[in-house]
Amino acid sequence: MPFLELSLTLRATEQERVELALEETGALAVTLLDADADTPNERAILEPGVGETPLWGEIALSALFDADADRAGLLHVLAELLPEIEPAQVRFREVEDQDWTRVWMDDFKPMRFGRRLWIYPSNIEPPGDDAETVVVRLDPGLAFGTGTHPTTALCLEWLDGLDLVGKHVIDYGCGSGVLAIAAIKLGAAHVDGIDNDPQAILASRDNAERNSVADHLALYLPHEFAHAPADVFVANILAGPLGELAPRFAECAKAGAPFALSGILIGQADELLARYAEWFDELVVETREDWVRISGRRRA
Known part of the structure; x- marks a missing residue:
């Protein structure tokens, strides 16, 4: 039709x-x-x-x-x-x-993040001869990001550089679920995804099912989540909420847990660095285009 x-x-x-x-x-x-x-x-x-x-x-x-x-x-x-x-x-x-x-599918190509992690649209089959390749299936346009935005790419590369095997991860602002799904595919035993948009919760659940990882993902609206501290914490939202939620995020990370924040414009990084220094050490800034990722570890 x-x-x-x-x-x-x-x-x-x-x-x-x-x-x-x-x-x-x-x-x-x-x-x-x-x-x-x-x-x-x-x-x-x-x-x-x-x-x-x-x-x-x-x-x-x-x-x-x-x-x-x-x-x-x-x-x-x-x-x-x-x-x-x-x-x-x-x-x-x-x-x-x-x-x-399928308007995007002909032009949307597989994207690599870090050493192992790839995002493939559903119309392209990844090569089957590389046991180390980790593939997330996500079609452009379904919802809330596919890795094309610098903030998402920065977080995906950060996850690829971690040892996530058997870990509990929190993805705050899960959107499409791309970070949560990637974490599970990289070995995480369980991921809690939190988002304030019910449509994002539905999108994350649908994409997790498409990637056969739904059993490892629990999804919550913010008021439903009970702060269970995780081994790894990542939040890809905006600078304003990142500043406001810093105490809560500190409660979401175990002592020594690696964490990453993105959704930050370059001019907003200094204020957030000062804010998070109260709870986190080893703070590092990585930039791409006009965007920033801040990473570090939860202080014991």
Whole structure:
């Protein structure tokens, strides 16, 4: 069955009201991409939580409608919301169902993080002759990140460098579950994933099942989690919550436990370093593009 795709580029500050309006006019799905990225592997698909907006300056938005949707009506809605946008800037095309569901798959390539860890889309089979290769299956666009964003990549590389065999790991801000799944695939016996978005919990559970590791993953909303301290702790959220939650995160890590924080812009690192020095030692900063990972160990 064919569908109608509407696409346009807009400012991040306009995203929430435009997305809501399109959903109210019958959008079956809305996809948000970084308009400034050059390749699909660099374009993290973002599904923000309630009240959150993407960190990108400009967004390439695509919305999927039934094939018989009223194009003139959709243009009218957008004209009321974004009078500065000319109708010629709004693009329509018909897509087949298979085209839409696999729109990224032809261009999305396997990605390597560290020495062993790879993320493969489901349409590509990894080579079977390397016993040390660790593969996470995750398709782009399903939800909340696939490793394309620098913060996720920094955390995946950090996990790959640890000995996780038999360990208990906490992944705070689990999103798609990519870090939790990677930790299990790297040998962790159990991972607790925490996220404040119920959709992220569903996405993490679904992706864990796709990777046959669901039995090793427990998922919680923040108020449901009871602070059981872990052997390894990782949080990939934003700098504000990282600062506010520092005492709680200290309770989540056993003495000597390695920890990593990301979701931090370069200018935000110094304040967090000072904040976490109260509980953590051996603090190290790693940067990629405009983003930072802070890692260290829980003080005894």
